[in-house]
Amino acid sequence: MLFDKDRDAFSKLLDDLGDHYGRLVSVRVKTTWWRLLETKLDLATLREALDQHLLDGARGRYFPQPSDVLVVLERAVGGRPSADEAWALGLETFDEAATVCVTDEILLASAAAAPVWEIGDKVGARMAFKAAYERVVTERRIQGQRPRWQLSLGWDGERRVLAVQAALEAGRLSLTQARSFLPAPDLPGSAVRIAGPRSGQVVALPIDEEAARRQRWRALREAIHGRQGHANDAERPNETVIATERERSAQHKPQALADLEQLQASQDAS
DSSP states (O other), X not given: OOOGGGHHHHHXXXXXXXXXXXXXXXXXXXXXXXXXXXXXXXXXXXXXXXXXXXXXXXXXXXXXXXXXXXXXXXXXXXXXXXXXXXXXXXXXXXXXXXXXXXXXXXXXXXXXXXHHHHTXXXXXXXXXXXXXXXXXXXXXXXXXXXOOEEEEOOSOHHHHHHHHHHHHHTTSSOHHHHTTOOSOTTOTTOOXXXXXXXXXXXXXOOOOHHHHHHHHHHHHHHHHHOOOOOSSGGGOOOHHHHHHHHHHHHHHHXXXXXXXXXXXXXXXXX
């Protein structure tokens, strides 16, 4: 955060920047920069961000805007994916077996697109996702919030370990963050562990509510749509069993729908 005592240094910093680009930075421009950035960073961070802008071969050719400063800060924590890149990651969150490292903005956009995806409209889901993602990213940038990477957990323990390891190597998760996650719920007794990036250190993955939430989503969908086909003919039940199961599914469907709506509302609220 910028303080009143920083105003003189802030003004000189912009004057030096203007000298570099051969232009005069007016008091009005300085006031605008101060208003937009004063709650988002301190003077040292601003100076470092401007240095990074100057060193950028493409962006550095132009006098920066406050938005360029925020872009530099985003890059420092892994950056925000574009809408198309975010959609590719969001698609993986629809696979309940997959663990994927995403930003909270991708999770919000995925939640908005999920109902459209569930009815089979993939094009509509992509459009809903991109619209929600771009809206949320714009809001977060205006507020000066940086992207926060986190894991959306699936039930496949082996894929989870690979995803956590990749996130650690990419610098999107720290070892401390990784310790807040466990392997898939269907492997409660297994000692699944991962190695920290380049350190050789092995860390355990503790439990998280996300995996349980995704299991509840899956169970509710099964209750709504009924059980899927059996693995082979030997396991296929007779007509009486099928009729009984259909009747049971019909009886539980209204409550399952209500539970699903309540679960989605609680997820949106969180």
